[in-house]
Amino acid sequence: MTEFKAREDARHNVVRSAAVWTPIFVVSTALSIAFAVLALNSPGAWISFAIAALIGLLSGVSALGALRDLYAEPVETQGLVERKWRKSDILVFRGHYILCRKRVFRVPREDYEEMPEAGGGITIRHYPHTNALVAWAKTPEAPGEARGEAEEGGESEEVEQKRAWVPAEGSATDASVGLAEPRLPERPAPVRDEPETVEPPRFGTAADEERDKR
Numbered sequence: 001m002t003e004f005k006a007r008e009d010a011r012h013n014v015v016r017s018a019a020v021w022t023p024i025f026v027v028s029t030a031l032s033i034a035f036a037v038l039a040l041n042s043p044g045a046w047i048s049f050a051i052a053a054l055i056g057l058l059s060g061v062s063a064l065g066a067l068r069d070l071y072a073e074p075v076e077t078q079g080l081v082e083r084k085w086r087k088s089d090i091l092v093f094r095g096h097y098i099l100c101r102k103r104v105f106r107v108p109r110e111d112y113e114e115m116p117e118a119g120g121g122i123t124i125r126h127y128p129h130t131n132a133l134v135a136w137a138k139t140p141e142a143p144g145e146a147r148g149e150a151e152e153g154g155e156s157e158e159v160e161q162k163r164a165w166v167p168a169e170g171s172a173t174d175a176s177v178g179l180a181e182p183r184l185p186e187r188p189a190p191v192r193d194e195p196e197t198v199e200p201p202r203f204g205t206a207a208d209e210e211r212d213k214r
Contacts (some may be wrong), residue, residue, distance in 0.1 A: 018066035028056035
């Protein structure tokens with residue numbers, strides 16, 4: 001039986017994300033509208049509008065995901081750890097991340113150290129929109145991985161078989177390679193015409209010819 005290591009602060013993280021990003025989204029959206037109105041008379045305000053709109057767009061995605069997770073149930077993602085890495089999020093604050101099934105999860109440091117390295121099986125319970133970690137467990141192998149590889153192998157063999165050349169009828173086949181060698185049509189040998197013997201013209205009568213023979 002798989003033993004999950006639960007995080008008690010998962011729901012708290014979702015609520016905190018909604019409480020932080022939603023006001024930022026509202027304020028940046030209001031500033032974007034204000035700067036857009038000012039830019040009609042002052043072209044220099046377009047720069048402020050672009051900055052406020054960018055902040056509103058980024059914060060809006062995070063706020064929307066957190067608000068949706070307030071009413072969502074955790075889901076499970078099972079597969080192989082594709083990548084583990086650390087990076088600095090804000091100046092000195094360092095985040096820990098893993099990639100599984102094309103999903104990026106931000107995990108606490110203590111869980112990050114215990115999680116399997118790249119290539120290890122893992123099952124993660126998380127909220128669907130923010131990927132907030134609820135619980136996780138090591139698994140020997142994600143179901144469907146071996147079957148997927150087998151199906152990919154079968155498809156590749158089928159493609160290779162379709163690419164194989166079919167020997168043509170009446171053609172010589174190389175047994176070592178198994179590929180048909182097409183034969184070019186034979187050209188007929190050129191016919192040489194023998195020169196005709198042309199007799200020189202004869203002049204005179206038959207009596208003269210008899211005299212010449214004597």
